[in-house]
Amino acid sequence: MNAFWIILTGSLVAISCGLLGCYLVLRKMTMIGDAISHSVLPGIVLAFLISGSRDSIPMLIGAGLLGVLSTFLIEFFHRKGKLQTDASIGVTFTWLFAIGVILVSSYTGQVDIDQDCVLYGEIAYVPLDLWITENGINLGPRSVYISGTVLLIIITFIWLGYKELLITTFDPALSVALGISTTIWHYLLMGAVSITTVASFESVGAILVVALLVTPASTAYLLTNNFRKMLYISAFVGVLLSFGGYYLAVWLNGSIAGAMATTGGIIFGLAFIYSKNKQRILQTNPTTASDQINRSI
Amino acid sequence: METILDFFSFNNVNVIYVTIGSMLLTSSAAIVGTFTFLKRKALVGDAVSHSILPGICLAFMLSGDKNPLYLIIGAFITGWLSLIIIDLITSKSKIKEDSAIALILSVFFGIGILLLTIIQKSGNAEQTGLDHFLFGNAAALVGSDLVTFTIVALILLIVVYLFFKELTLLAFDEDFAKTIGMPIRLIELILTTLTVMAVVIGIQAVGIVLMAAMLITPVAAARFWTDKIKVLILLAAIFGAFSGLSGAFVSYAAPAMPTGPWIVVVISTIAFISFFFAPKKGIISRAIKQRNVVQQINDENILKSLYQLGEQDQEYYTNRTIEDIIQRRPFNTSVLKKGLKRLKKQGYMESKSGTWQFTKEGKNKGQRTVKLHRLWETYLTKYLRIAPDHVHDDADTIEHFLTPELESRLEQLLEYPELDPHDSKIPYQKNKIKNNSTQV
Known part of the structure; x- marks a missing residue:
């Protein structure tokens, strides 16, 4: 049962990241995703200190704000200070x-996270933190509900803004012509990444x-030219690396998160x-290549 | 306070070692970082620093102890490998550089974390302290460790010194370097190797996770103070060394604290001060400069409008109300009022019970702006053959930026035309015309 909850x-988490990762990869903004993932840390700790609990709502808000703030700061230094983006x-x-x-490290006693958690999380403890109602009914691990809700939010966001996200990603000039604000969708996307x-x-x-943001999306990007398919493949790779990561970690007796990233690397490889290989076959055998192109057209 | 005094009295010989060591490590990272920064590949340092974790873990697993030499070799191999793979992915597939960097750094770091947890659970007693490499622990810079790291740092500095010209050229103009027959691949290889070396030795003080900051932030801060590369390197090294000093102090004052984050906070503070307050390039000085230009344009427009009103009535020194001026040119009322007050302070304007009047200087300045506007319109129609109804907007902008030298060149080129393309008279200053015509 523990294995089930951890893999779930x-x-x-991996599906949410994989879906958003597709947009980051195509917008050449994966390093901003990297920046956001680092920047939310002070937000999480401050939310802990202020609210005094491991409650998810203040944490999501506090850290989400910091994530967006970091993208804003990056923009600000780049635009106003003429500092190069990287x-x-x-x-x-x-x-x-x-x-x-x-x-x-200063509030180790008061904050319920430590340096290890910062680095590789504690997915192994997911089954221990159960959501039990007042009547004593066990509803399963709390994390499943949190990450499930976030996944729902992300899917809704992509579903509602599919067209806008697609156009602002592929053709910013067209989106301006159509009256779709690239800035608003940029920050909405950054907000989603932060959450x-x-x-x-x-x-x-x-x-x-x-690793979750980039690996599945890059793998999908290699395998298809169709954006919708890219989203599906990316989500599928997310599930795959979650399975693979868990069993690899059990086998080697190591960190599950580290093993998930390792599996992701293997899948990408x-x-x-x-x-x-496909490219080489296409190059060495021009007739089949043109056939394939004709067929796909 | 007492701790600070204690620290700087350097009574303890270990404190001296730690201080010198961490200053050397951070400043050599800053020096190498200058070249990657100028090459616009700053984030590559982030990939390298995360990628050395599996190398360190593997070296430990194979050798079974924490000899820094083995760890450096292990770190060097995986750090280097990461750059090669990034290069391979970007050149052989459609994956862009940013994705390749993020992918490699996270996957390598993931492998490193997996290995690290395996080591931790293996029960090897030697492994304690291995996780200090994650966030840095400057206090460990003593004894033979310090000697090893110092030797690597010195090699690094010597190589930078020997290849300074080549590295600079590579950073600024790769194409030119190629044209004059420089072995680009070799120099790139040297820079890559230097980057990996800087990261590998820096992690002792700063830690893997934040090492990228030591390559990027000192030079980013220094860039706001200078345009000369030698000064840039020197400044970056000084900033880096200062943050290293603070790291050593933290490890002295609070031994339980990881030093890396403190070093990074100090260097970031220096960077933010530079971003905002540096003269010329700082955000604030830029904003002031921009505001001054906006104000100057606005004020000249006010004087111009007053002059044009004067032209209309053939009476320049009458009192005008704010409404009069707005009728001539649609100013925002509060902007106009502020501008008028500023002009009064500068002696171009006088006010009498809510109405405004030129001083002589004010009239001359307004006249000059109108003259430049019309001269430019004439120039555009005569020499660039632009239709007269298309020249106004351009002239409205350039009239504020023409220098006296350009002004007299224009006058001579156009031979002091009397009328502009819209048949308005071009107002020359009387005495000047006389002077000029005698000269001609």
């Missing part, structure tokens, strides 16, 4: 993350969230080799 939580990202997130780590990062934080830690 991992999958829910440096702007690097300066901002390391600063916020450093503050977060200092807060964690997902916070929800994933407890399970897989700040740094490995990046396989996809990379597969896409290379």
Whole structure:
């Protein structure tokens, strides 16, 4: 049963990340995703300190705000200070993350997270934190509900804003012509990434969230040219690495989050080799290549 | 306070070692970071620093102890490997560089975490302290560890010194370097190796997770103070060394604290001060400059409108109300009022019971703006053959920026035309015309 809950939580988190990751990969903004995942840490700790509990709502709000703030700061230093984007990202997130780590280590007694949790989460403890109603009915682990809710929010967001997100991603000029604000959708997307990062934080830690954001989406990007398919493949790879990660971790007796990232790397490596081979076949055999192109048209 | 005095009295020889060590490590990272920053590949440092974790763990698993030499070799191999794989992914597939960096850094770090947890659960007594590499522990910089790290840092500095010219050229103009036959691949390899070296030795003080900051933040801060690369490197090294000093202090004052985050907070503070307050390039000084230009344009427009009103009535020194001016040119009322007050302070304007009047200087300035506007319109129609009804907007902008030198060149080129394309008279200052015509 424990295995089931852990894999379920991992999958829910990985699907949310995988879906959003597709947009980040296509917008060339994965490093901003990396920055957000680091920047939410001080928000999480402050929310802990202020609300005094591990309640999810203040945490989601506090940390979500910090995530969006970090993207705003990156933009601000880039636009107003003429600092190149890569440096702007690097300066901002390391600063916020450093503050977060200092807060964690200064309030170790009061805050229910430690440096290990920051780094690789505690998905192994998911089955221990149960949601039990006043009548004593066991509803299952709390994390499943949190990550499930976030996944629902993300799916709703993508479903409602599918067209807008697609156009602002692929053709910003067209979106301006159609009256769709690229800025608003940019910040909505960043907000969604922040919420997902916070929800994933407890399970897989700040740094490995990046693996969930990038690996499934990049794998899917290698395998298809169709955006809708990319979303599906990415979600599927998310589930796959959650399964693989769990059993790899059990086998080696190590961190589940680390094993999930490792599995993700292996899946990406396989996809990379597969896409290379396919390319070579297409190149060496031009007739089948043109056939395939004709068929696909 | 007492701790600070204690620290700087350097009574304890270990304190001196730790201080010198961490200053050396952070400043050499800052120096290498300068080149990756200028090459706009700052985030590559982030990938390298995360990727050395599996190397450290593997080296430990194979050797069974924490000899820094083994760990450095292990870290070096995986750090280097990560850059090669990033290169491979970006060049052989449609994955873009940012995704490749994020992918490799997170996957390598994930593998590292997996190995680290395996080591921790294996019960090897030697493993305590291995996790200090994550967030840094400057206090460990003593004895033979310090010697190893110092030697690597010195090698690094010597290599930078020897290849300074090549590295600079690579950072600024790769194409040019290629044209003059420089072995680009080799120099890139040197820079890559230097980056990995800087990260590998830096982690002792700063830690894997935040090491990227030591490559990026000092130079980002220094960039706001100078345009010269040598000064840039020197400043970055000083900023880096200062943050290293603070890291050593933290490890002295609060031994339980990880030093990395404090070093990063100190260097970030320096960076933010630079971003905002640096003269010339800082955000505030830029904003002031911008505001001054906006004000100057606004004020010149006010004087111009008054002059045009004067032209209309053939009477320049009458009192005008604010409504008169707005009728001539649609100003925002409060902006106009502020501008008028500023002009009064500068002596271009006088006010009498709510009405406004030129001083002589004010009239001259307004006249000059009108003249420049019309001269430019004439120039555009005559030389660039632009239709007269298309030249107004352009002239409205450039009239504020023409220097006296350009002004006299324009006058001579156009041979002091009397009328602009809209048949308005071009107002020259009388005495000047005389002077100029005698010269011509």
